[in-house]
Amino acid sequence: MTPPKQQQQQTVKLEPTPVKVENIPGKKKMLNVSWEGDMNRATCRIRYRNMKQTDSKEAYNFREISRQNYFELTTLQSFTEYAVAIQCIFNGSRFWSEWGREQIGTTEEEAPSKEVDLWRVLEKCQPAGSRQVHLLWKKLKENESLGIIKGYRIKCYTKSNHSVACAKNTTDESVTVLLMGQAYVISVIAHNAAGDSPEAVLRIPSCAEESKDHPRVVILNTSVSNEQMIVEWKTSDSDIHSYVIEWYDVLEIDVYKRSWQYIGNNTTWTFQKGAFQQYKCYNISVYPVYKDEIKAPSSISAYFKQGRPLDGPAAKVENINKNEAIIKWEEIEKGKANGAITNYTIFYRSEGGNEIGKTVNASLLQYQLKSLQSNVKYTAHVMASTIAGGTNGSAIAFYTKRLSPVEIVLIYVFAGLLFLCLLTFTLLWGLKRRKLKKIFWPKIPYPKLPEMSQDNLEKPLKEPQSEENTVIPEVISVLKVDDHDEYQLLKLEDCLGQTKVTTEDALCQHEASGSREAPSLGQHFRSQLLPAPLIQQPPLPKPEESSSEDYQNSSCKDEVKQDQDQTNMKEKTEFNPYLKNTVRTREFLVCETLSVVKKKEKKKQPVLPPACVSGGNGQQYVALDAVVLTEH
Template structure:
């Protein structure tokens, strides 16, 4: 084994060991020195590793390799400079590719060697134990052994029982129990730790000088018949021949300057004088033995109260006057403040109130109460009211207040001008000016405007000043207060001047409640309610109306605080808007509820005009309908006159209505074609089919068919016109014929080829037709007027009429005919007349 010396530590390095360890183990060094540690690597456990593979850490942090020392193949060292940790741990590891392997660990402590104690002093606490204290330069920060020894005369003796103890941070006092009393002795203190040793000089102690008495019990009481005095007493013994008393007024603060001291010799009591009446005092006492250097501890404080006296001051009286009633009576609320303890000088047991008329000083009311307020009824004349407080010792001075008459109050005028209030540094200050230089006294009154109880009012008398600052806590934030200043002239309270203000303003607690009215096409009215005083939290300076469309930009309009509605203009028609109102104070604003409305499509003016025009139109239609009903025929002749046919002469109505009575023979009977001219459209085949069915119902051999019809569409013909024409088959004839164009004259009935002029019963009619067609041939040109007049046809259902057979035909008529250019016969479409032969 080879011994190696390093700075601050001596260690041993092993040539070859079978296990690994750190040395020195758990070293204690002086703080700030250099430390060297060594770690051995066991060859049997790690045969392929050497000292260069060892890694060092300090409190988990890796130490730089430049601080490593390679002692030999299996021992590695590390140097730590300026070690300042109070406690630390150092570990060594062997390096491996995946994870390092822990080898060993050591704990390190640092501190200082002890220094010699100085200024040793001891106190004998009543002969039972001794407390010694001392000083030295610095703490050791490591565990140090303390030992105190005593020397009586020239011999060292075990004066204390518990004379040895340990301390880490440096002990500066210790309490020892003595074994035997010695009038004088000498004590010495020794200290030792791993870094060094120290001891003090032997200090001589005299028992009489170091004796300290214990606390002395004290009593405090009144002296019967003596005002403003208290007696303090305590137990007396031979050792307590000198004492001092400490007392203080409980109404004053608890600082050391508030104490008063009195020293007493060879006594066991003391009288305290010049105290306040009916005031509590705290009293304590301490004593010292003659020849000792130490006073005893202060005794526990005892409380004493001086006797009561007559109140030294009258009550602070105030009143609130209500309006005079028509009956001449009025209600007066009286208030007064409770006297302070230094003013009441006792316990106030009650108050006496008296009311006198000012004119004859007669007593009109008297009351006793323990409250600080009372309400009395007085008449319209002036009164003088007095209030007296009383305690066990007597009555206070009389507080007098004059109540003016109703007539005086109505004629009074304010004498205070320029009243201002401002809040600075968490306090309210009121300033005013007066118009009367003889006024030097004022009463400042303030109360919450929402407080209806008159007894909650506060007031203060101000003399020889026109400015007053309220004490802290007199006002609450966000509340509105009414502040009034009453001038006092020759003990008479005159008319006040008032102002309303906030001590501190904030944003309103709630926003205005809004609603929408009178919504129009481009306008709408927003109305809102005034915010309650308790929720305004300040003076409302303005209202701002915000409104916005869906996806649009918000628009705001600000109005004066006196307005409670606003008319929004320039709005878009038939658009939904969302609006709200924000109330603002100097501290900020609070928005109210949202209201949604949709503007109208039309304005009120447009709706009125439309209704007026519609009403006028309906009125005109009613007038026209009335005229139509009254003058139908006249109007019909004016607007729709009867236009005669341009080609045919007028026919006699008697001839048209004359029945055909002449029968025909059965064998020569010919089925007449009955055609009714109706109003139909060009392609209306339905009514043509109905006509064919009507014609098909006629019997050829047995009877003649007569088709009766009525022209209901045009109203131009009043009688039925019949056309009788010989035809082989009415049904086949109409099926073979095409509906003629009403704009062009077409042949309606064509002469059948099979019949001869001799055989046909209608030969005469045909000759007449030819003659007529010849006469009018030149006049059958197309007429535009006829085209317009004959535009539609109307076919009516025909009925088969049975006509009695007759042998002879009395009369035969033929319709007027018109011949076309090719010689074929035609009949005018709107003038075909079917008659029965």
């Protein structure tokens, strides 16, 4: 039995129906959805969602239609993709068809609804009055761009007369323009196929204004809480209505990679997560906005999260002294510090000694080690510390010196003075040698008796005299010293004392050798050379009558001969300052008492002392070579 027709329709299930999604030219924020088939006896349901939303039941929107195969979706977002699907059911049936395959459709573009977020980085003004200005802006979001941004138009106007100073088109989100030192107004417009965005305007101050401007943010601090960076500040100007916060990695040299954020009239700002990375140093600046003009900023360096330094400081030792040395080190690079350096600690110790540590402030990069031992080996290293810990640098070794610079200078000065004295004395010695020799090393006479040869000792007298002609001489003479002779005689008493010959023996020897000197000659020399007490001697006893005539004759002959010898000799009376009693002329000594010569002379002539020599007249004297001057 065939079931009735109505019962068959209740059991029929439609196949999934494909759809077609298209935008409507000239109509914004709309999509036209169509499908094929006879839908006069069917009802359809359209499901659509924004592709930016997640694929969940809450993201879907539904529209139900009947007896038609097209539908227009309205109140959509411009230039937005939507995923559309459809399912249908016959009228009177209990079963809906499966959802068809989703089709993607995009709404038509619209002119950007918002201006670009514009920022600038100013270079220093050049002496010529020009400077570079780096313009940066953020890419518009899709719900703001409302289409595909084709490019950006930049224009520069002088604030004084609003004349166009520069105009550029670019597809990038940054540009650099060269401006003069006066004030400018810069505008940036983003455009797509549907139109232009609102104009973003930024004022550039003149060089004169920038030099006179002062920071209006007086206190600026940073802190980290709940994995977020918090910046707090205070201002001195109540007319400020907004701020701009700029931050960037201090190691980043590309100005186009800086980040910024416009905020309202608030003195506390919490950065979103992910804005900062750990172990990196950031420079954070707060710019106050006063009457649509951006004023001078206040800046601070901060770490989001700190750690121990990767490397310790590299140290070296300079100015090593006897008891002191200076250890220097270099500042750790920002990329290896992993945090803000709080202090440095210097560790050093002598060989075999205990280690000593000295902590200094982070602003110091050198330290003077004191109270070191001289000529000792030391090892040292420096540790850099953050709030998370410290890292030691490599160790270095050095030896202290044996002498200090002061001691070395004194040694050199003493050596130089000594050398100067020696040089001066050498020059003076070369120029005034004889005079200096007489001053420092005077000649002191010293008698030295020469050794007589045996022949001279045994040589007999030339004219032996008989006992009858032997006459006691009145004086003992000393030979004259010529002027060119450098030596001087000692006292006659000393000479005779060394030769063990007394004055009486010398007189006796003169008497034995024969008396041929005339009394008048003796009296002549006595009157010239001998002092008055010696001249006035008691009268001599008269000799025997039998020999008086011979004695007078011989005396007269000798006196005549002596006068002739004295005339030829040209004697000069000179005295030695070192020997008061020595003279350089022949001196006659008077015997105080006369004795009668023994009538019978010994067979052998007496041997004269080495210092006494018999003269040609039979008169004995002290020879010149018997006395030698020696230097002490």
